[in-house]
Amino acid sequence: DSGVTQTPKHLITATGQRVTLRCSPRSGDLSVYWYQQSLDQGLQFLIQYYNGEERAKGNILERFSAQQFPDLHSELNLSSLELGDSALYFCASSTGAGGPIDTQYFGPGTRLTVL
Amino acid sequence: AQKVTQAQTEISVVEKEDVTLDCVYETRDTTYYLFWYKQPPSGELVFLIRRNSFDEQNEISGRYSWNFQKSTSSFNFTITASQVVDSAVYFCALSDPQAGTALIFGKGTTLSVSS
Numbered sequence: 001d002s003g004v005t006q007t008p009k010h011l012i013t014a015t016g017q018r019v020t021l022r023c024s025p026r027s028g029d030l031s032v033y034w035y036q037q038s039l040d041q042g043l044q045f046l047i048q049y050y051n052g053e054e055r056a057k058g059n060i061l062e063r064f065s066a067q068q069f070p071d072l073h074s075e076l077n078l079s080s081l082e083l084g085d086s087a088l089y090f091c092a093s094s095t096g097a098g099g100p101i102d103t104q105y106f107g108p109g110t111r112l113t114v115l
Numbered sequence: 116a117q118k119v120t121q122a123q124t125e126i127s128v129v130e131k132e133d134v135t136l137d138c139v140y141e142t143r144d145t146t147y148y149l150f151w152y153k154q155p156p157s158g159e160l161v162f163l164i165r166r167n168s169f170d171e172q173n174e175i176s177g178r179y180s181w182n183f184q185k186s187t188s189s190f191n192f193t194i195t196a197s198q199v200v201d202s203a204v205y206f207c208a209l210s211d212p213q214a215g216t217a218l219i220f221g222k223g224t225t226l227s228v229s230s
Contacts, residue, residue: 002162033217043206043220056215090160094216104218106152106160 003027004093004107012113018079021110023091025072031055031096032074033104034066038087049074050096081114088112117142117211121221128197128228136192136224138207149183149190150208150218160206166190197228 003026013019025032034046036059045058049068060066063081068074078085088111092104118141128134140149151163164174166183174181178195194201204225208218 002159031216035218042222043218045217045219048215048217056217058217088158092160092218096216102216103150103162103165104216105162108159111158 002105002107004091004105006089006091006107006110008110009108010111010113012115013081014115015081015083017081017114018077019081019112021076021078021089021091021112023074023076023093023107025074025091025093026105029093029095029105030072031094031102032068032072033092033094034060034074034076035090035092035106036087037090037109038084043090046076055096078112083114086112086114117147117209117219119207119209119219119221121205121207121224123224124222125225125227128226130198130228130230131196132228133193133195134197134226134228136194136205136207136226138190138192138221140188140190140207140209142188142209142211144211146212148210148212150210151181151190151192152206152208154204154206154223156203163192163205194226197226199228199230202226202228 005024030051046060048056066076088109090109091107094104120139147168149166153161182191204223206223207221
């Protein structure tokens with residue numbers, strides 16, 4: 001158990017809908033990352049938050065947004081869903097300090113299926 | 116640009132065989148970090164090891180060992196006396212502080228160990 005929790009574990013929805021994925025980081029970690037894993041794109045970085053502020057953006061679509069709350073949990077919002085958004089979405093957390101001890105630990109993932 | 120290549124898509128071995136998973140990376144920076152993660156059939160991503168670019172010592176942890184060679188930009192992973200429980204997808208990843216702390220993943224190698 002990495003200490004990172006994600007809910008829900010599975011999500012099935014229809015095209016055009018909006019969903020919210022939730023992540024709670026490990027105790028003491030300030031940084032949260034979101035990644036998408038799909039068969040064709042592999043594991044791709046979406047966005048990073050550090051202590052409530054957006055720190056880095058990767059290949060995140062404009063239809064997707066995220067935030068990190070004062071208690072450090074994070075939510076990833078996916079809207080106007082398309083079939084191609086079906087994927088496994090991972091959250092990871094780290095201390096955020098950078099440097100040689102900053103390792104990302106991953107949650108169990110949320111499997112999103114868009115029908 | 117940073118890139119991680121895992122040329123072996125799938126490897127099949129019989130229990131007790133040794134197996135090496137290859138990882139080649141590209142980065143222009145002198146300080147970077149390399150990782151291996153394991154994704155068992157249950158789907159979670161499990162952290163295995165982190166290696167800093169300035170530490171070229173090889174590492175052994177039980178049946179697992181890692182060979183880091185800066186001269187060939189490789190960070191290979193060997194499992195000695197493989198077991199069925201080693202069956203998983205293994206990902207090599209790169210973090211380059213100059214480009215932020217997000218992980219750049221290879222496509223992964225699926226290891227199947229049969230009894």
